[in-house]
Amino acid sequence: MTLMRTFLGAAASLALAATAALADPAIIFDLGGKFDKSFNEAAFTGATRWAEETGGQFREVELQSEAQREQALRRFAESGSNPIVMAGFAFASALETVAPDFPDTKFVIIDMVVDQPNVRSVVFNEHEGSYLVGLLAGMASKTGTVGFVGGMDIPLISKFACGYVQGVKAANPDANVIQNMTGTTPSAWNDPVKGGELTRAQISQGADVVYAAAGGTGLGVLQTAADEGIFSIGVDSNQNHLHPGSVLTSMTKRVDVAVYNAFTEGADLETGFNVLGLSNDGVGYALDEHNDALLNDEMRAAVDAAKAQIISGEISVHDYMSDESCPVM
Amino acid sequence: MDKMPKWADVLLIPFINLLLAFILSGLVILAIGKDPLVAIKTMVEGSFGSTNAWGYTLYYATNYIFTGLAVAIAFHARMFNIGGEGQAAIGGLGVALVCLAVDWPHWTLALPAATIGAAIFGAGWALIPAYLQARRGSHIVITTIMFNFISAALMGYLLVNALKEPGNMAAETRDFPAGAHLPSFHEMLAPFGIEFSKHAPANISFLLALLCCFLFWVLIWRTRLGFAIRSFGHSETAARYAGISPTKIIMISMMISGALAGLMAINNVMGESERLILNSVEGAGFIGIAVALMGRSHPVGVFLAALLFGFLTQGGAELQLWENIPRELVVVIQALVILFTGALDNMVRAPVERLFLKFKKRVA
Numbered sequence: 091m092t093l094m095r096t097f098l099g100a101a102a103s104l105a106l107a108a109t110a111a112l113a114d115p116a117i118i119f120d121l122g123g124k125f126d127k128s129f130n131e132a133a134f135t136g137a138t139r140w141a142e143e144t145g146g147q148f149r150e151v152e153l154q155s156e157a158q159r160e161q162a163l164r165r166f167a168e169s170g171s172n173p174i175v176m177a178g179f180a181f182a183s184a185l186e187t188v189a190p191d192f193p194d195t196k197f198v199i200i201d202m203v204v205d206q207p208n209v210r211s212v213v214f215n216e217h218e219g220s221y222l223v224g225l226l227a228g229m230a231s232k233t234g235t236v237g238f239v240g241g242m243d244i245p246l247i248s249k250f251a252c253g254y255v256q257g258v259k260a261a262n263p264d265a266n267v268i269q270n271m272t273g274t275t276p277s278a279w280n281d282p283v284k285g286g287e288l289t290r291a292q293i294s295q296g297a298d299v300v301y302a303a304a305g306g307t308g309l310g311v312l313q314t315a316a317d318e319g320i321f322s323i324g325v326d327s328n329q330n331h332l333h334p335g336s337v338l339t340s341m342t343k344r345v346d347v348a349v350y351n352a353f354t355e356g357a358d359l360e361t362g363f364n365v366l367g368l369s370n371d372g373v374g375y376a377l378d379e380h381n382d383a384l385l386n387d388e389m390r391a392a393v394d395a396a397k398a399q400i401i402s403g404e405i406s407v408h409d410y411m412s413d414e415s416c417p418v419m
Numbered sequence: 420m421d422k423m424p425k426w427a428d429v430l431l432i433p434f435i436n437l438l439l440a441f442i443l444s445g446l447v448i449l450a451i452g453k454d455p456l457v458a459i460k461t462m463v464e465g466s467f468g469s470t471n472a473w474g475y476t477l478y479y480a481t482n483y484i485f486t487g488l489a490v491a492i493a494f495h496a497r498m499f500n501i502g503g504e505g506q507a508a509i510g511g512l513g514v515a516l517v518c519l520a521v522d523w524p525h526w527t528l529a530l531p532a533a534t535i536g537a538a539i540f541g542a543g544w545a546l547i548p549a550y551l552q553a554r555r556g557s558h559i560v561i562t563t564i565m566f567n568f569i570s571a572a573l574m575g576y577l578l579v580n581a582l583k584e585p586g587n588m589a590a591e592t593r594d595f596p597a598g599a600h601l602p603s604f605h606e607m608l609a610p611f612g613i614e615f616s617k618h619a620p621a622n623i624s625f626l627l628a629l630l631c632c633f634l635f636w637v638l639i640w641r642t643r644l645g646f647a648i649r650s651f652g653h654s655e656t657a658a659r660y661a662g663i664s665p666t667k668i669i670m671i672s673m674m675i676s677g678a679l680a681g682l683m684a685i686n687n688v689m690g691e692s693e694r695l696i697l698n699s700v701e702g703a704g705f706i707g708i709a710v711a712l713m714g715r716s717h718p719v720g721v722f723l724a725a726l727l728f729g730f731l732t733q734g735g736a737e738l739q740l741w742e743n744i745p746r747e748l749v750v751v752i753q754a755l756v757i758l759f760t761g762a763l764d765n766m767v768r769a770p771v772e773r774l775f776l777k778f779k780k781r782v783a
Contacts, residue, residue, distance in 0.1 A: 123746075154701075157475075157479075157620055157692075165740055243579060274576065274579040274580075275571070275575040275698070276698070
């Protein structure tokens with residue numbers, strides 16, 4: 091009897107899987123892999139959350155080579171996956187060529203804009219979130235010198251840096267911000283040792299708060315900051331729990347929300363430009379039990395006021411990518 | 420007679436090696452709870468089941484033919500060129516510079532020019548390690564592998580600071596002009612009425628790779644230079660005694676090796692991505708070592724081994740796409756093949772050889 095039930099159950103779930111397969115969503119992770127503790131992992135978290143809540147299934151693939159970008163997109167589209175989410179700006183040119191061939195499939199690209207009728211481009215206002223954590227850094231710093239460690243030297247990371255500097259200067263106009271990029275190749279996203287070295291160098295120049303916008307490299311930054319007894323600021327995911335007492339806050343970029351929303355809306359998702367900013371909680375600063383003691387009332391009041399002012403438009407944070415330059419740097 | 424027949428050496432032993440590798444891979448797949456038979460079916464269908472699949476398999480194979488030949492020619496001079504990765508990357512730089520310098524009217528003009536560019540840049544990158552080996556005795560293994568890192572850093576610097584389009588987030592050049600577009604298999608086979616998948620990346624450089632295989636054979640076994648390279652590889656002292664200059668042979672064979680590795684860029688840079696991207700080689704230079712080892716440094720062997728690794732790469736991608744087998748496991752399968760065909764070759768060879776001898780004795 092139990093055996094029979096098992097078989098029936100298996101058959102039923104198979105049948106369910108077969109029907110669901112028609113419009114299963116799919117997600118493609120970039121070369122960094124889905125367990126990078128940062129961007130790709132956030133996307134994976136969003137997809138998993140959707141699967142757990144709805145009991146649905148999704149297809150996934152981690153790329154191994156550049157040639158597979160277009161291949162994976164096409165194969166998923168041919169097999170009927172819908173929508174197909176891509177984690178990363180590097181998919182732009184592959185998507186440009188694939189999207190027109192599958193007009194009935196919806197594509198979602200994160201961190202990049204692809205202008206096609208069946209594509210949703212999700213971009214984040216990282217400069218706004220970075221402004222807030224910059225404000226906190228400027229207020230928390232006793233030396234008046236704070237640091238920034240970026241990952242790969244691309245305009246997107248300069249956007250983080252520029253927002254951060256503006257926030258720091260808003261708190262303390264005389265503050266000095268030391269900036270370093272880890273490298274110019276994708277390996278800069280995953281070099282915690284170098285991240286630690288850069289942090290040490292910044293500390294020796296007087297920095298006592300360091301913001302890491304560097305993927306896996308940031309783990310080294312946070313570790314060194316904790317070892318040396320200064321504050322650090324995490325990025326993308328809430329990293330406050332990594333070193334409680336040392337991580338001042340984290341600039342959260344809710345890639346998981348972008349993926350979750352896309353999966354939830356399914357094949358009927360609205361295409362076009364989708365900006366996730368402070369107003370819709372796409373970016374923000376993290377406050378939890380791990381950094382509750384680090385932020386005093388004055389800081390909380392200031393950052394919440396700034397948040398409200400940015401949303402209302404009273405404060406406009408300059409976006410580096412709008413003109414590839416930063417007025418305060 | 421204390422040798423086994425040639426067919427056993429070139430066919431039977433690689434076959435047994437492969438079989439062992441696949442059996443072990445099957446066990447690994449079983450261990451993570453998947454069905455090995457389904458996995459192998461997915462791999463075979465995904466690499467040979469359609470023209471699209473063939474297109475990808477042959478595209479990867481083309482890369483491996485070039486890098487395999489590059490390692491093979493160095494093997495003939497008993498040198499271990501591990502720098503295929505860097506030479507192919509710099510070859511890509513040559514291709515990109517040629518393709519971007521002129522607004523090419525037609526690929527028939529662009530292809531020869533880019534071929535020369537790729538070969539010169541690849542050979543140039545092999546030249547310094549070759550000189551250091553020939554004149555300074557710095558070991559070629561060490562220098563070529565160091566040059567891989569230098570090339571990675573150089574390409575990163577150039578792509579970010581010199582060749583990148585302003586405003587583009589990815590470190591890549593702008594697209595090559597339309598005239599530099601190489602015909603894909605789809606375009607090549609359409610006039611013959613053969614419907615080949617439009618989106619597969621295999622292109623005319625596959626034919627270039629076959630041509631290189633043939634020229635390789637002519638060079639090594641039908642020319643004076645090839646004889647000099649082979650005799651140098653068998654015994655340096657004997658070659659020296661015969662009046663063959665070691666410096667010359669090391670330099671020439673390494674430059675041909677570098678040029679062959681550089682030519683890979685015709686396939687991946689000009690044929691596939693049609694722009695230069697960072698890290699475009701993606702390990703093909705290292706796979707070339709396994710290809711040359713498995714192919715016994717013979718062009719036919721290299722071709723077959725390249726096809727096998729093309730199958731592994733494409734089949735591995737399919738495994739990931741449809742079976743949810745993680746990409747790390749695909750690398751494990753590839754590594755097992757390399758392990759058995761390269762490193763553990765003698766483990767199979769010795770018993771098989773003994774078996775043949777015993778059998779022969781009994782017949783006699």
